[in-house]
Amino acid sequence: MSHYSAFRLFREGLRGQKGWTPAWRMPAPKPEYDVIIIGGGGHGLATAYYLAKQHGIKRVAVLEKGWLGGGNTGRNTTAIRSNYFYPESAALYDFSVRLYEGLSRDLNYNVMFSQRGMMVTAHSEHDLEMATRQYNAMRINGIDAEMLTAAEVRARVPLLNFRADARHPIHGAVSQPRGGTGRHDAVAWGYARGADTRGVDIIQNCEVLGIQKEAGRATGVTTTRGDIRADRIGATVAGHSSVLAELAGFKLPIHSYALQAFVSEPIKPILDTVVLCPAFGTYVSQSDKGGIVFGGGLDRIPSYGQRGNMPVQEDVVGALVEMMPALAKVKLLRHWGGIVDVTPDSSPIIGPSGVEGLYLNCGWGTGGFKAIPAGGYMLAHLMATGQHHDLSRPFDLDRFTTGRLIDESAASGIAH
């Protein structure tokens, strides 16, 4: 692998950018691997990377039906944080944030993780009490947290609506200073390059159409590019997890929904943190290119229609303009949707699928970009050792039978 550095950048600049080589190969699928990962989003690529790097398992193929990161990984609004309520979630997501903190160096690829902080505003005295409860939970979980007064919020984000007639006046906020944003494509590409360098075959335009089983055990997959065998198969297909489960003959506690996001035309820097206003369910940040990136809650209807629609656009754009009235005249540039995998407790599923040899990493729903390093690390650990990592154990599929749900949808509300 050719090493990326500021020096290389400078040298290539002088040489007309002619010295760059492709960041990964385009291999044809081999008939057999030790491990197959289905789905070339962030979680699949990170799993392959950690299998090779941490566990020395290099005969690995990542099969992606489209192009790398073309699913939710390339469609999300890149908020990264670990301000969860329950200790199990805080431990998992903070492990992820810590991996993100070292990721650019680890991958030798700039994932542009910017710890610009993330605040969740409170719009009434009751909200403020809930925010304080969240703050206390975070502190108990060992996560950095701060309570901000209304004046502090105003000093940090003067753009917010502090007018006397604001529909939802701001009373304060709870913030996580270590939260922030990253560059979604770079996370996929960085892991892809790191995995490829260690021998992993990344195979694009290769859709898995069937799971082969012998005596109840998964032994390989049927794809649009032929049959491929492996006795360990990992599924990281997000919104299509139920479709894959159906191929293997089981059902999952998942509904697929479209989640939409929006970006405005690029404007000068006006917002240097991430803000979520729960009263509207809308959150916003500004990209390095200057676009105002924002989104809201899930669609109301289970769907595999990977596109935006009007009801949500009206709600979210209306909310943004009330949150930050100065943005009313800014033009919308793009609006899109991704299909996310929502579980009853809004927590992910990591663990064996019930079919021997087939493992799951899914159910991240609206918030799995921040978890890509941890999700990949956990699935790699599970597939390499056959055992859960301590941090992934609580997220096993068995919680739906034992009733030990980790109900973050109720505890920390919507947020991505």
Added chain:
Amino acid sequence: MQIFPCPFCGPRDEREFHFAGEAGKTRPDTTGEVSPDDWATYLHMHRNEKGRTREVWVHTPCAEMFIMERNSVTMEVLGTECLRAKS
């Protein structure tokens, strides 16, 4: 906005409708012992189909539950049926 057909009120704005669940699930008989597996399957496991689906919906203004068949990719509505016993 998309227009959905309520079998009682006719064509109405999609925002008046609410998805309730997949059609055809049978609640385990809770007068007897129900195994955790059966209960979890009933409560949480879904077909979550891509393509043709058969689901229970409610039209909030008239509060009637009904069956809707639709395509979960194109959002095309293929038909609705009332859930009341035919008299």
